[in-house]
Amino acid sequence: MKAATIQEIKQELLALPHGELVNITLQLARSKKENKELLTFLLFESHDISGYIDSVRKLMETEFLDINVSHVYFAKKTIRKVLRITNKHIRFSGSKQAEAELLIHFCKLVQDSGIRIDKNPALNNLYLNQLKKIEKTMEGLHEDIQYDLNKLLSPLKKS
Numbered sequence: 676m677k678a679a680t681i682q683e684i685k686q687e688l689l690a691l692p693h694g695e696l697v698n699i700t701l702q703l704a705r706s707k708k709e710n711k712e713l714l715t716f717l718l719f720e721s722h723d724i725s726g727y728i729d730s731v732r733k734l735m736e737t738e739f740l741d742i743n744v745s746h747v748y749f750a751k752k753t754i755r756k757v758l759r760i761t762n763k764h765i766r767f768s769g770s771k772q773a774e775a776e777l778l779i780h781f782c783k784l785v786q787d788s789g790i791r792i793d794k795n796p797a798l799n800n801l802y803l804n805q806l807k808k809i810e811k812t813m814e815g816l817h818e819d820i821q822y823d824l825n826k827l828l829s830p831l832k833k834s
Contacts, residue, residue: 716767731764732780739784750790775812775824782831
């Protein structure tokens with residue numbers, strides 16, 4: 676089965692009656708957890724992006740508390756898991772400022788975790804790639820926001 680284009684889906688959704696549209700949306704939410712999470716964001720949290728960012732930060736912090744530092748392998752798996760969760764929430768928000776803030780917070784958590792990322796090439800590359808991603812994201816933001824975010828970013832960069 677070939678998937679329809681976004682334009683075709685949009686035209687079909689506009690033609691549907693309200694009740695049928697609600698049923699399709701609920702069926703979509705039941706099919707996959709990520710769809711349900713996105714729908715929850717769009718309905719309940721999209722009006723307050725700063726509150727949403729704070730809740731994602733708290734989620735990231737709780738995940739970082741669960742890091743198993745007994746072996747770098749386990750720490751690396753948890754860090755990647757937190758990054759996947761962070762990227763999912765960044766996709767939901769669709770905001771460049773939220774992306775930069777959440778990635779800066781992620782890098783700060785990695786740095787504060789006590790894990791020697793400079794001793795592990797995979798973790799070091801992951802960290803450096805996030806710094807590059809933050810800088811690229813910040814290019815499209817307003818100068819005042821860039822200035823504020825650069826103050827948060829500068830301690831995270833290595834000399």
